[in-house]
Amino acid sequence: MKPKLPPRIAVLLVNLGTPDEPTAPAVRRYLKQFLSDPRVIEIPKFLWAIILNLFVLPSRPKRVAKAYASIWEGDSPIRKILKSQVEMLEPRLADTAAPFRVSVHPAMSYGNPGLPDVMDNLRSEGVDHFVILPLFPQYSASSGGAVYDALTKWTLKQRNLPNYTIVKDYFAHPLYIQALADSIRRFQAIHGKPEKLMFSFHGIPQPYADKGDPYPKRCKCTAAQVAHALGLTEDEWIISFQSRFGKQEWVKPYTDVVLEEWGKSGVRSVQVISPAFSADCLETLEELAIENRENFLHAGGQEYHYIPALNLDDAHIDLLEALSAPLVKGWAGTLDGWA
Numbered sequence: 001m002k003p004k005l006p007p008r009i010a011v012l013l014v015n016l017g018t019p020d021e022p023t024a025p026a027v028r029r030y031l032k033q034f035l036s037d038p039r040v041i042e043i044p045k046f047l048w049a050i051i052l053n054l055f056v057l058p059s060r061p062k063r064v065a066k067a068y069a070s071i072w073e074g075d076s077p078i079r080k081i082l083k084s085q086v087e088m089l090e091p092r093l094a095d096t097a098a099p100f101r102v103s104v105h106p107a108m109s110y111g112n113p114g115l116p117d118v119m120d121n122l123r124s125e126g127v128d129h130f131v132i133l134p135l136f137p138q139y140s141a142s143s144g145g146a147v148y149d150a151l152t153k154w155t156l157k158q159r160n161l162p163n164y165t166i167v168k169d170y171f172a173h174p175l176y177i178q179a180l181a182d183s184i185r186r187f188q189a190i191h192g193k194p195e196k197l198m199f200s201f202h203g204i205p206q207p208y209a210d211k212g213d214p215y216p217k218r219c220k221c222t223a224a225q226v227a228h229a230l231g232l233t234e235d236e237w238i239i240s241f242q243s244r245f246g247k248q249e250w251v252k253p254y255t256d257v258v259l260e261e262w263g264k265s266g267v268r269s270v271q272v273i274s275p276a277f278s279a280d281c282l283e284t285l286e287e288l289a290i291e292n293r294e295n296f297l298h299a300g301g302q303e304y305h306y307i308p309a310l311n312l313d314d315a316h317i318d319l320l321e322a323l324s325a326p327l328v329k330g331w332a333g334t335l336d337g338w339a
């Protein structure tokens, strides 16, 4: 009999998703999948299907495709960065569970590479142990919750289930706070200190928070810890929320409104960081770095800088390693090698 290969452990880095190309048909496909998820849109299914198909999908993709085209780098930045994060993390984990083989893979909740396809492929290659790390530092039902759902839906179709562990989030992990504080310090060593530092998080609708989504509290905790690490006083920083979609009220204060008020009231210089994004994407490269910059300068502001996401910073990969390595080792401890 041929000796068996040692068991494989796969780590999946999961981000939100993105279209395949910056064209209206590709954006329509992506938005249809994303915005049909009841975790993302909590309007009754039938009513939302009408709004989505009659009002959102006929017009929004064309406009959003243009925005994607303005930031596209041969691929969508969020997918490009995710793949590089995977490449940087894999060698760090390769030897953590010898003789078991450890590999790292990209996956996304919507679009490609989709989480169920990634799980299918790895299962067919013999992977029996998964560590799932959603790259949403602050859990929300609409982001991390959707990853739990995708996994659950996938498991419903399997007879021989694998082992898996999922990391809920890491909004106050010391290495995350330190990585953010260090990236701000590095940025300010080049560009100087602004009058105001803005922590602009992707928002969620206010009713989601009212029903118990812990996301806004987690964002406040992250921002307060980073501000404390930097020794900022209360009037030197603010937390705000961006990326509003639809007509309902979202969590406040709104990033664009604050920037406009600041511009009008004589605030001269602003730096904006967006800690909810583990990779730069449409919401940072276009909405923050271009749109909101114009809003602030137009309202009277003088200097506006966007501080990049943690992306491929070594300190970020250290954090991803610290989050995943103990879980990889944990699985290795439960295996009996070649059996």
Ligand SMILES: C=CC1=C(C)c2cc3[nH]c(cc4nc(cc5[nH]c(cc1n2)c(C)c5CCC(=O)O)C(CCC(=O)O)=C4C)c(C)c3C=C
Pocket: 016, 017, 018, 019, 031, 040, 041, 060, 064, 076, 078, 136, 140, 142, 143, 202, 203, 204, 205, 215, 243, 245, 276, 277, 280, 281, 282, 283
């Ligand atoms: C009700 C709608 C939305 C909720 C709730 C929501 C939560 C949420 N989203 C992210 C992260 C990302 N969102 C991105 C884009 C994006 N988000 C929404 C809507 C909601 N998001 C839309 C419609 C879009 C697409 C662009 C548009 O049409 O305006 C992205 C960028 C993806 C990319 O391709 O670059 C990210 C990342 C989080 C973390 C979150 C909950 C906290």
Ligand SMILES: [Fe+2]
Pocket: 202, 243
């Ligand atoms: Fe979003």
Ligand SMILES: [Fe+2]
Pocket: 243, 244, 282, 283, 287
């Ligand atoms: Fe946006």
